[in-house]
C-alpha cells in the first residue's frame with residue numbers, strides 16, 4: 001500500500017510470498033475483514049509511519065521463515081485487532097515499536113495470540129497496547145506480553161518497601177521486586193479533619209462501593225416513607241447532609257437531588273426531601289473561578 005492510500009480487503013488470502021504478506025506505508029489505511037495472511041517468508045503485515053491497520057476476523061499464521069514477526073507496527077502506526085487469530089508464526093505475534101499502538105478489541109470474540117516462536121505481543125519504545133479480553137498465551141520464545149524498556153505492569157497489592165535494599169514486596173508473592181526509583185501513587189484517603197465520630201457515622205465518597213452504599217441508604221430511607229405521610233414529616237425523614245462544597249460535594253448533592261426528585265414522582269410522595277450542603281469556608285467550589293461559582297450557586 002503506497003503512501004496515503006486506503007483499501008478495503010475482504011476474504012482475501014495473501015500467502016506464500018517470498019517477502020511480506022502486506023506492507024502499509026506512510027499514512028495508508030487498510031480495513032481488513034476475514035482475510036488470511038499465511039506462509040509468507042517475511043512478516044505477515046507491516047505498518048510503517050502513521051499507517052492504520054484495522055482487522056476483523058483476520059488470520060495471520062505460519063509467517064516468517066527466519067523468525068520474522070507476524071505483525072509489525074512502527075513509527076506512530078496503529079493496529080486495531082478484533083477477533084483475529086495470530087498463531088504459529090516464527091517470531092513475535094505482534095511487535096510494536098517507535099510510538100506504535102495496538103488495541104485488541106472484543107466485539108465479536110477475543111483476539112488470540114498463541115503458539116508464536118517469540119513473544120505474543122512485544123511492546124517496544126514508547127509504544128502501547130490496550131487489550132480487551134484477549135487470549136495472549138502459550139507463545140514459545142518469550143513472555144506472552146513483553147514490554148521493553150519503558151513500561152511493564154504487574155498486578156498485586158504492595159505490602160512492604162525496603163528502602164535500603166530498594167525492593168518492594170507484593171501480597172502473596174515471595175519474591176521481592178527491585179527498583180531504581182520508586183514512585184508511590186496509591187491515591188488519597190478521606191480526610192475527616194479530626195472530627196470525632198465522622199468516620200463512624202458517615203459514608204465516605206471515594207469508591208464505587210461508597211456510591212452503592214449511599215444509594216442503598218437513600219433507597220432504604222425512601223422505602224420507610226409511606227405515601228400518606230404528612231409533608232413536614234417527609235422532610236424530616238428524608239434530609240441528607242453532604243459535608244464539603246468542593247466539586248465532588250456539589251456534584252454529588254445534585255445527583256442525590258435528582259434521585260430524590262425521580263423517586264418522589266414515581267412513588268407519589270408528598271412534601272419535599274432535602275439535601276443540605278455544608279461548607280466551612282466562605283465559598284463553594286473554592287478551586288473554581290468566580291463565573292463558574294456563580295453558575296453553580298444558581299444551579300444549587
Ligand SMILES: Cc1cc2nc3c(=O)[nH]c(=O)nc-3n(C[C@H](O)[C@H](O)[C@H](O)COP(=O)(O)OP(=O)(O)OC[C@H]3O[C@@H](n4cnc5c(N)ncnc54)[C@H](O)[C@@H]3O)c2cc1C
Nearest residue numbers: 156157158159185186187188205206207247248249251252
Ligand atoms: C467522587 C469523586 C469524583 C471525582 N471526579 C473527578 C472528575 O470529574 N474529574 C477529575 O479529574 N477528577 C475527579 N476526581 C478526582 C480523581 O478521581 C482523583 O484525582 C484521581 O483518581 C487521583 O488519581 P491517583 O492515581 O492519584 O489515585 P487513584 O485513582 O485513587 O489510584 C490509586 C490506585 O492505587 C491503588 N493502590 C492503593 N494502595 C495500593 C497498594 N498497597 N498496592 C497496589 N496498589 C495500590 C488503588 O487500588 C488505586 O487503583 C474525583 C474524585 C472523587 C472521589
